[in-house]
Amino acid sequence: MKPVQDSRFPFLVGIDGGGTGTRAVIARRDAPTVELARGEAGPSGLALGIDQAWQAIEAATTRAFAAAGHALDWSACVVGCGLAGVNHRRWRSAFIAMAPASLPVLAVESDAYTTLLGAHGGAPGVVIALGTGSIGLGLGIDGRMRMAGGFGFPSGDEASGAWLGLHAIGHAQRAVDARGPCDAFARDLLAAAGVRLEDGLATQDEAAERMREALLDWVVGASQSDYASLAPVIAAHAVHPVAAALFARAGREVDAMVAALDPHGHLPLALCGGLAPVIAPFIAPVHAPRRTPARHDAAHGALMVAWRAASDV
Incomplete structure (x- = not known):
């Protein structure tokens, strides 16, 4: 410059x-x-x-x-x-x-x-940006720009914070309805959504109904940023079967973006954004030799x- x-x-x-x-x-x-x-x-x-x-x-x-x-x-x-x-x-x-x-x-x-x-630094390479949303972009040695993903929340933004939150909140919904366990993961998701934990969760009594109404209010009004705010909770419970399955799927989504942007696997690859360190362990090991830290x-x-x-x- x-x-x-x-x-x-x-x-x-x-x-x-x-x-x-x-x-x-x-x-x-x-x-x-x-x-x-x-x-x-x-x-x-x-x-x-x-x-x-x-x-x-x-x-x-x-x-x-x-x-x-x-x-x-x-x-x-x-x-x-x-x-x-x-x-x-x-x-x-x-x-x-x-x-x-x-x-x-x-x-x-x-x-x-x-x-x-x-x-x-303006040189050829691939980035996968993983934050509230997600998108992949690649600049080839021929100067051609390619994009993968980036269709926006809620239909796209795979492997992003909002995407993780959108899929994880179902675990809390099933807990409120007694369709699934009210385990620590469900309780932490509910707390992050501002839902007060009430007694009688596993029944259809007044307390459970109040929780259901509170969670429904949150879901109806939740923005992309609100769903992304659940990502730290999901990361904290990464070994939970539901969270682990989400992270494994997120890794596959990143793999697909990388393959679309650099099908021959020749370009340096940078994972960027606040969720990059969380998602990185779940991407395919074949990308490891090309991984490089972002310059800026x-x-x-x-x-x-x-x-x-x-x-x-």
């Missing part, structure tokens, strides 16, 4: 926005590889709403600038965003349309793309997007 010698818009901002949180990284335009500071805020995945996305991005960016000793001034920034949900064209268009009026340059890519840029995170990949956009103005 060579510096852009231009006094306009002196700051680069890289945004990594997903269903769990938002991270902003800032750098000077004349020193694009030197991180000045970063800030964090709530989720900005576009499926959760365009207004919420911009609020989270502004909050994270404000905190980053404050950490660097500056006030946020959008007019001085070139912003690169890597966001969950931008493959949905209507959401992407709405997001761009709601950008601050004073922001001179905004480049928007998927969070998978910025994860790929960060992980391999998705926020730095978004910073690269901002730098490239700055080079065009």
